[in-house]
Amino acid sequence: MSSVPGIQNEAVKQYKQSFLSDPKNRLARNVCSKQDLWDVCKNPDVIHTTPHVFNCKVSEGKPMTNQKSSGRCWIFACLNVIRSKCMSQFKVENLEFSQNYLFFWDKVERANYNLQCYVQCASKGETADGRLVHHLLFNPAEDGGQWDMMINLIEKYGIVPKTCCPDAQSAEASVKFNRLINNKMREFCNCLQTMVKDGASEAKVQAEKTRMMEQIYRIAATCLGTPLETFTWEFYDLEKNYVKIGPIKPVDFYRQYIKPIYNMEDKVCLVNDPRPNHSYGKLYTVDYLGNMTGGRPVLYINQPIEVLKKVTIASLKDDEAVWFGCDVGKCFYRQAGLLDLDVLDLDLVFESLMTHAMTLTAAQVEEGSDCKATRWRVENSWGDTDGDKGYIAMSDNLVL
Numbered sequence: 001m002s003s004v005p006g007i008q009n010e011a012v013k014q015y016k017q018s019f020l021s022d023p024k025n026r027l028a029r030n031v032c033s034k035q036d037l038w039d040v041c042k043n044p045d046v047i048h049t050t051p052h053v054f055n056c057k058v059s060e061g062k063p064m065t066n067q068k069s070s071g072r073c074w075i076f077a078c079l080n081v082i083r084s085k086c087m088s089q090f091k092v093e094n095l096e097f098s099q100n101y102l103f104f105w106d107k108v109e110r111a112n113y114n115l116q117c118y119v120q121c122a123s124k125g126e127t128a129d130g131r132l133v134h135h136l137l138f139n140p141a142e143d144g145g146q147w148d149m150m151i152n153l154i155e156k157y158g159i160v161p162k163t164c165c166p167d168a169q170s171a172e173a174s175v176k177f178n179r180l181i182n183n184k185m186r187e188f189c190n191c192l193q194t195m196v197k198d199g200a201s202e203a204k205v206q207a208e209k210t211r212m213m214e215q216i217y218r219i220a221a222t223c224l225g226t227p228l229e230t231f232t233w234e235f236y237d238l239e240k241n242y243v244k245i246g247p248i249k250p251v252d253f254y255r256q257y258i259k260p261i262y263n264m265e266d267k268v269c270l271v272n273d274p275r276p277n278h279s280y281g282k283l284y285t286v287d288y289l290g291n292m293t294g295g296r297p298v299l300y301i302n303q304p305i306e307v308l309k310k311v312t313i314a315s316l317k318d319d320e321a322v323w324f325g326c327d328v329g330k331c332f333y334r335q336a337g338l339l340d341l342d343v344l345d346l347d348l349v350f351e352s353l354m355t356h357a358m359t360l361t362a363a364q365v366e367e368g369s370d371c372k373a374t375r376w377r378v379e380n381s382w383g384d385t386d387g388d389k390g391y392i393a394m395s396d397n398l399v400l
Contacts, residue, residue: 028040038333038334038335038344039335041344041345041346042333042336042343042344042345043342043343043344043345046338046340046342046343046395047333047336047338047343050338050340050343050375050393050395051393052337052377052387052388052391052393053364054362054363054364054375054376054377055363055364055365056313056316056317056362056363056364056365056373057316057361057362057363057377058084058316058319058320058321058361058362059084059087059088059319060084060321060361060379060391061080061083061084061087061095061096061379062093062094062095063094063096063384064379064383064384064389064390064391065079065080065096065099065381066381066382066383066384067099067172067381067382068167068172068173069172069173069174069175070103070143070171070172070173070174071142071143071144071174072099072103072143072171072174072381073144073356073357073358073381074144074145074146074147074149074150074323074325074357075099075102075103075106075145075150076099076357076381077323077324077357077358077359077379077381078147078150078154078323078357079096079097079099079102079159080321080359080379080381081262081320081321081322081323081359082097082159082258082262083095083096083097084319084320084321084359084361085261085262085319085320086257086258086261086262089257089258089261090235090237090243090257091237091238091239092235092237092238093238095161096161096162096163097159097160097161097162098159098160098161098162098164098165098166099162099167099171100162100165100166100167100168100171100224100225101157101159101160101165101227101228101250102150102153102154102157102159103143103171103224104220104221104224104225104227105153105156105157105227106145106149106153106291107141107181107216107220107224108213108216108217108220109152109153109291109292109295110140110141110291110292111140111141111181111185111213111216112209112213112216112292112293113290113291113292113293114136114140114185115185115188115189115192115209115212115213116209116293117136117288118133118136118188118189118192118193119192119196119205119209121133121136121193122192122193122195122196122197123196127193128189128190128193132288133189133193135288136189136288137185137186137189139178139182140181140182140185140186141177141178141179141181141182141185142178143174143178144357145291146269146289146298147267147269147298147323148269148290148296148297148298148299149290149291149292149298150264151264151265151267151296152290152291152292152295152296153291153292154254154264155254155264155265156251156292156295157227157250157251158249158250158251158252158253158254158255159250159253159254159258160228160231160250160253161231161233163233163235164228164231164232164233165225165227165228165231168223168224168225170223170224171224177219177223177224180219180223181216181219181220184212184215184216184219188212191208191212192205192208192209195208228250229249230246230247230248230249230250231246231247231248231250231253232244232245232246232247232248233245233246233248233253245257268299268301269298269299269300269301270300270301270302270303270307270308270311271284271300271301271302271303272302272303272304272305272308273300273302274304274305278302279302280302280303280304281301281302281303282301282302283299283300283301283302284299284300284301284302285297285298285299285300286298305399306371308399309371309372309373309396309399310370310371312324312360312363313363313365313370313371313373314370316360316361316362316363321359321360321361321379322359322360323357323358323359323360324357324358324359324360325355325356325357325358326339326355326356326358326398326399327355327356328355328356328358331343331344331398332392334382334386334387335386335387336386336387337386337387337388337390337391337392337393338387338392338393338394338395339378339392339393339394339395339398340393340394340395340397340398341395341397341398342395342397343395358378358379358380358381358392359378359379360376360377360378360379361377361378361379361391362376362377363375363376363377364376372396373396374395374396375393375394375395375396376393376394376396376399377391377392377393377394378391378392378393378394379391380392
């Protein structure tokens with residue numbers, strides 16, 4: 001008699017018997033099959049002892065932003081940091097900068113960057129079925145990004161108030177838009193690889209790349225709108241005075257009004273990578289990670305976690321919020337707005353990768369310390385319905 005393929009029937013019977021023999025398992029099954037899993041696992045002790053109150057806090061911006069069904073968190077987080085410095089400059093109670101404007105230019109510039117990567121890979125003999133090209137084609141139109149990519153975009157294209165350039169539908173829900181670009185990029189990669197393999201001149205390859213970029217621009221302009229060349233921003237300040245800025249180019253608006261109080265080029269990105277082969281005090285980058293040819297590469301300065309905490313607290317004390325990335329999918333109870341290793345008691349019911357960028361706006365600093373905090377206040381970009389009107393309290397145990 002041939003053996004049963006896969007898991008043996010006797011083993012399955014043993015699994016079931018073991019599961020049902022424990023009353024806790026039966027209770028968990030009955031509850032979890034009818035209720036939200038995180039609601040079942042929440043730890044009320046943590047929820048009730050983690051107030052949204054902090055002794056070190058920046059001047060926070062309004063309104064609470066919402067990236068909706070998109071992966072633009074890194075753009076939202078950066079613009080939230082900038083606006084917290086600019087609200088007093090413009091004397092306004094509410095201020096939001098256009099994420100759609102920078103989203104457009106990131107899509108176009110990143111497509112151009114990736115096309116050049118495809119040409120470089122083909123010139124090095126990398127094949128379409130190789131691991132590197134496969135990685136580059138997995139999701140070339142991805143929404144996510146890094147701090148240095150924001151520097152590239154803002155220094156070149158500037159900033160626009162959101163009232164002058166609101167979100168397009170494809171920015172708020174980007175899946176279909178990204179699918180269009182991904183399909184084109186894979187088609188273009190195959191074409192460029194074939195041209196390089198067949199010995200086409202660099203001039204012909206670049207001419208073909210220009211034709212491809214015209215198609216990418218057309219898709220982006222159709223879905224997100226054509227970007228503003230100039231804008232006029234009109235508003236009332238806190239004293240009810242009428243204010244008009246413009247007509248002005250977005251890059252001139254950044255250079256004249258924002259860069260003097262928040263210079264993107266003065267900022268660096270610190271990371272904590274404790275792996276033994278990645279020494280502290282060293283500068284690191286990632287091959288083929290970027291969004292602008294000839295632009296600033298993505299750079300990380302590796303430092304101990306204590307250094308990251310110390311400079312973050314110093315920045316908050318100086319009334320400047322901090323952009324940061326974390327794995328928000330773990331240990332996050334959204335309804336209460338808590339990021340804590342103990343907020344979900346998963347062991348009671350059952351038993352990293354940076355996925356999201358947000359803004360640190362406050363900390364509960366231990367008395368007499370410049371680098372120790374018990375919890376942090378996080379400005380998210382998922383609207384204002386959860387947590388403390390959209391803000392999150394993050395336990396320090398999550399960043400140890």
